[in-house]
Amino acid sequence: MASVELPVLKPGDYGSDQDVRWCPGCGDYSILAQMKKVMATLGWPREKTVFVSGIGCSSRFPYYMNTYGMHSIHGRAPAFATGIKSCRPDLNVFVITGDGDALSIGGNHFMHAVRRNVNLNIVLFNNRIYGLTKGQYSPTSELGKVTKSTPMGSIDNPMSPLSLAIGCEATFVARSIDVHIKHLADTLKRAAEHPGVSFVEVYQNCNVFNDGAYKYATDKAVKADNVIEIEHGKPLIFGKNRDKGIRLNGMHPEVVELGKGITEDDLLFHDEQATQPTLAYLLSRMRYPEFPEPIGVLRCVDAPRYDDLLNEQVAQARAEKGEGDLDKLFNSGDTWTVE
Incomplete structure (x- = not known):
């Protein structure tokens, strides 16, 4: 039988015929564009790929x-995605979520999908605000944030999505920025190729309800001093002139200036493959303005995957007990008849 040559898909082939209904200038457009490029680079069949979302702007x-x-359902996308991947391990499954959807009502589902290492790709759009419901503060909003629901300023300690994922021992954890398009595409591609759960936080600007939330990380005039692009095996260097770095002082990171008796060898070297998540967690706690915030892959390790183990148990049960009979199951054990 002659083989059928499949067409080479382009980024546009992964886009639907639906009108994109986000506010003009929203950072979501950039993430969508880079995702299409990544899909074309991977060459994954469209019929073998599934995107699952909850509720929120990102969930469109x-x-x-x-x-x-x-x-x-709001916050439940990881549960739906776990079911899909467990029943259809041949599919490539993505969870698209936001800081409210994933970390508020969905925090429990997010946490357990991560700790189980389900082979899912979770992408969290973090704009530090509730956009769809018109500007209330979210679990990642900064202290003192004045919004419609916090007129006197937020008194909640903001959550760190990266710290939560690493605390649950996610096997792939990364961060990128919506306008840093090459970095974003490279990060999404690495996440998609990772065997096991991948979690990518994307700093995403909501230009209507929280415009400029990440100006410190996107403004060309200052971003080099406020963001550090981490790479495996390389020292943590940053700054417009590449003259600043991060070193450990005991168990604590500190910003130092290169030269003046300090060399690259004195700096902290990134190891994304470290089995223990200690270094990755330390990086996740580096926050502006005290530290430059890391972007890139914080952690990338291998571990047994929930969906693989589940299907191995199913196969073992079938081998030992046969295919099973629902009618027999329903009529076995403690049963009774109502007259």
Whole structure:
């Protein structure tokens, strides 16, 4: 039988025919564009790819991808995605979520999907605000944030999505920025190729309700001093003139200036493959303005995957007990008849 040569898909082939309904200038457009490019680079069949979302601006994402998709329940996308991947391990499954959807009502589902190492790709759009419901503070909003729901300023300690994921021992954890398009595309590609759960936090600007939340990390005049692009095996160097670095002082990181008796060898070297998540967690706690904030892959390790182990148990049960019979199951054990 002659083989059928499949067409080479371009980024546009992964876009649906739906009108994109985000506010003009929203950072979501950039993430969508880079995702399409990544899909084309990977060459994954559209019918073998699924995007699952919860509720929020980011959760419109499945409508705009020409793949399978599910717009599910607020905060429950990881549960839906776990079911899909467990029943259909041949599918490539993405969870698209936001800081409210994933970390507030969905925190429990997010946490358990990560700790189980389900082979999912979770992308969290973090704009530090509730955009769809018109500007209330979110779990990642900074202290003192004045919003419609916090008129006197937020008194909640903001969550760190990276710290939460690393605390649950996610096997792949990374951060990128919506306008840093090459870095974002490279990060999404690495995440998609990772065997096991991958978690990518994307700093995403909401230009209507929280414009400029990440100006310190995107403004060309200052970003080099406020962001550090981490790479495996390389020292943590940053600054417009590449003259600053991070070194450990005991168990604590500190900013130092190169020269003046300090060399690259004195700096902290990044190891994304460290089995223990200690270094990755330390990086996740580096926050502006005290420290430059890391972007890139904080952690990338291998571990047994929940969906693989589940299907191995199913196969073992079938081998030992046969295919099973639902009618027999329902009528076994403690049963009774109502007259």
